[in-house]
Amino acid sequence: MKCDRNLINKFLDGEISSNRKSRVKEHIENCAQCCRYYNEIAKITSVLRDAGKPNPPAGVFLRVKRNITPHKAFLLRARFALTAGAVLTLFLAVTGVFSPNGANAELDYYIESQLDALFGEGLRSELTVYEQNWQTQIEILLEEGEL
Amino acid sequence: MITKSDIKKAASGDEAAMEKIYQYYSAFVWNVALKTCLNRDVAADALQEVFIKVFKKLGSFRFYSSLKTWIYRITVNTTLNLIKKEKRREGLELDCTRLKARSGEPDLESKQTAQELLGTLDPEDRILIVMREMEGMSYKEIAASSKMTLSSVKTRIYRAREKMRTAYDKR
Numbered sequence: 001m002k003c004d005r006n007l008i009n010k011f012l013d014g015e016i017s018s019n020r021k022s023r024v025k026e027h028i029e030n031c032a033q034c035c036r037y038y039n040e041i042a043k044i045t046s047v048l049r050d051a052g053k054p055n056p057p058a059g060v061f062l063r064v065k066r067n068i069t070p071h072k073a074f075l076l077r078a079r080f081a082l083t084a085g086a087v088l089t090l091f092l093a094v095t096g097v098f099s100p101n102g103a104n105a106e107l108d109y110y111i112e113s114q115l116d117a118l119f120g121e122g123l124r125s126e127l128t129v130y131e132q133n134w135q136t137q138i139e140i141l142l143e144e145g146e147l
Numbered sequence: 148m149i150t151k152s153d154i155k156k157a158a159s160g161d162e163a164a165m166e167k168i169y170q171y172y173s174a175f176v177w178n179v180a181l182k183t184c185l186n187r188d189v190a191a192d193a194l195q196e197v198f199i200k201v202f203k204k205l206g207s208f209r210f211y212s213s214l215k216t217w218i219y220r221i222t223v224n225t226t227l228n229l230i231k232k233e234k235r236r237e238g239l240e241l242d243c244t245r246l247k248a249r250s251g252e253p254d255l256e257s258k259q260t261a262q263e264l265l266g267t268l269d270p271e272d273r274i275l276i277v278m279r280e281m282e283g284m285s286y287k288e289i290a291a292s293s294k295m296t297l298s299s300v301k302t303r304i305y306r307a308r309e310k311m312r313t314a315y316d317k318r
Contacts, residue, residue, distance in 0.1 A: 009305045015286075040312045048280040051261035056177035058190055061169045064198040065162065098176060 001027045003034050012041060082141065085134040149214055158205040166204055171199070172218050175282060180226050182265055182281060183274045189233055193226045200225065212291065219284075219292035223274055230270045267314040272307040279304055 001023055010016045011024045028038050156164035172254055173194065180193035195210045200221050208217060261281075265273050275293065284292075290300045 005309070008310065009301075013286075027227070036255070040315060041308050044308060044311050044315055045280050047260050047264065048276065049255055049283075051182075051256045051281065052258065053174060053178045053281070054181060054191055056173045057187075058180070060173070060191065060194050061166060063178060063195055064169070064202065065165070067199045068202050 003027075003031060005034075005037060008034060008038050009041065012038070012045065079141075080139050082134060084137045089134065150250060151210070152212060154205065154208065156208075157202065158208065168201070168214075169198055172215075176218070176222050176308050178281060179222050179274060179277050182261075182277045183270055185262060185266060189229060190226075193222075193229050196229065197222050197225045216288065216291045219278075220294065221286070223293050226274060227270055263318075264311040264314060267310055268307050272303055272310075275304050276307050276311075277302060 007016070007024055008028065009023065011028070016024060028034050149168055153164045153167055159166050176197050177190065177194050180197070181187065181190040184190040184193060197218070201218055204221075208214070212220075265276065268276060276291060277285070278289045278292065286297055286304075287302050289295075289304075290297045293300065295303075
């Protein structure tokens with residue numbers, strides 16, 4: 001049998017078949033070079049194993065928690081904003097301030113023209129997009145049973 | 148033992164479940180981070196960063212691998228990235244004195260020798276040796292955690308042992 005360091009490593013790791021094991025063992029015992037190599041690697045692995053496992057420092061979990069809490073707080077705020085948006089939309093629909101069928105067309109026109117005069121037309125179209133997005137989000141949350 | 152229900156609870160923000168997962172895996176993460184970084188401060192950053200990632204991403208954990216392998220993989224990536232980011236390799240490897248000063252156990256010499264031997268390796272090889280020799284992980288587990296093939300894990304570990312042996316001879 002030839003000297004084979006990979007085989008010695010496998011032998012050390014116990015990753016060798018039992019019939020081959022005795023041949024490798026016999027070689028190590030009779031080859032001065034391989035015997036030295038085996039003992040040195042075995043010594044190193046035992047030094048590393050005996051170095052022990054230190055305990056993690058205290059207080060890290062609290063820091064981790066603090067770091068992920070803003071994420072949770074943001075989700076709660078977002079959920080609150082969506083709920084408030086839903087309530088507001090429902091209120092406006094029930095009171096008929098915004099009427100899809102045009103029953104209060106004059107009032108709608110008056111509110112829209114006042115908003116345009118105050119903030120420009122761009123804002124109103126943005127608000128419409130936000131309202132649509134809210135409605136989509138609300139539907140998703142309702143479907144998932146979150147609301 | 149961490150159950151599927153613990154994972155789901157922690158993913159939804161249950162602090163008791165999160166703490167259970169932390170208590171279960173923090174010793175492993177700390178040991179790997181400390182012995183790979185060879186610097187307490189960087190290792191503490193790694194420990195914190197690993198668990199922040201774990202809890203933030205737990206919602207997207209799909210149980211394709213075990214939680215253990217998933218956390219091990221995050222540990223390997225975070226620790227090695229942190230070492231690269233810090234760009235303090237020389238400083239890291241010279242910090243063994245500080246580790247020594249903090250230990251009061253009788254096997255201090257063995258600890259010191261282990262630090263010296265680990266210090267002769269690159270962080271990429273060091274983390275493999277820590278997982279194999281100090282954490283007793285199988286080659287398969289190491290391959291899954293480091294996203295390497297089984298044969299390259301073995302080859303790198305054998306080479307790292309050889310490198311440490313040469314350093315040990317010169318002592």
